[in-house]
Amino acid sequence: xxxxxxxxxxxxxxxxxxxxxxxxxxxxxxxxxxxxxxxxxxxxxxxxxxxxxxxxxxxxxxxxxxxxxxxxxxxxxxxxxxxxxxxxxxxxxxxxxxxxxxxxxxxxxxxxxxxxxxxxxxxxxxxxxxxxxxxxxxxxxxxxxxxxxxxxxxxxxxxxxxxxxxxxxxxxxxxxxxxxxxxxxxxxxxxxxxxxxxxxxxxxxxxxxxxxxxxx
Numbered sequence: 001x002x003x004x005x006x007x008x009x010x011x012x013x014x015x016x017x018x019x020x021x022x023x024x025x026x027x028x029x030x031x032x033x034x035x036x037x038x039x040x041x042x043x044x045x046x047x048x049x050x051x052x053x054x055x056x057x058x059x060x061x062x063x064x065x066x067x068x069x070x071x072x073x074x075x076x077x078x079x080x081x082x083x084x085x086x087x088x089x090x091x092x093x094x095x096x097x098x099x100x101x102x103x104x105x106x107x108x109x110x111x112x113x114x115x116x117x118x119x120x121x122x123x124x125x126x127x128x129x130x131x132x133x134x135x136x137x138x139x140x141x142x143x144x145x146x147x148x149x150x151x152x153x154x155x156x157x158x159x160x161x162x163x164x165x166x167x168x169x170x171x172x173x174x175x176x177x178x179x180x181x182x183x184x185x186x187x188x189x190x191x192x193x194x195x196x197x198x199x200x201x202x203x204x205x206x207x208x209x210x211x212x213x214x215x216x
Contacts, residue, residue, distance in 0.1 A: 007098045011090045030087040037080045044069045044076070099166070106142035107164045111135070114147065114163050118154065 010028050019025040048069040102109060111131050118127035130151070137146040147160045155163070162168065 005097075005101060007094055007101065009092050009094075010087065011092050030083050030090070034080060034083055034087065037076050037083070041073055041076050041080075044073045048073075102166045106138065107166070108135070108138050108143045110143060110164045110166060110169065113169050114143070117159075117163055118151075121154070 009026055010030055012026060019027065048066060111134075115124075115127045115131040118130060121127075122130070134146050134150055137150070140146075141149070144160050144164045147155055147164075148157065
């Protein structure tokens, strides 16, 4: 939706109009559809989990809600999967523009890291006060320039460059990505195994539907 940021996009597709008045816009179609489906799934999950337990075995009011939420969730997932596959195949990632957008703000986004480093020497509150006062220069210069001007006695040029480098302040990002990929792979493997097992049931209609799901 924000073509001026341009960090991620679905790529140009002939015949798709982003805006009737702004021809440069390439609005995400699949992404918006995925968000819409995801919100409906979240609503189904909340509806299912917050519904009271059935008081009697024949409580059709509760059972109907649960069955409907499960059924519609499965249908939504079936709709979601090909959209997600198409999005991943077309998605364009521009790390160089991500870096440019970070530096466009004068690297003031890295103030927290500088504060933490100063906090080891002066204490957290004193470091916070010094960095807060330093932000008065944000409209005049970049964070590295402000640090060099006001805190050159505490930080040399090499330390300032290291503290203001966004790529070195990612925390546990890599570990979280690896854990997410591992969890997703495990779920996919489990689903495929179960689907392949169910594909052999003596029910031609069910088998056909399962095969379509696997192929998707």
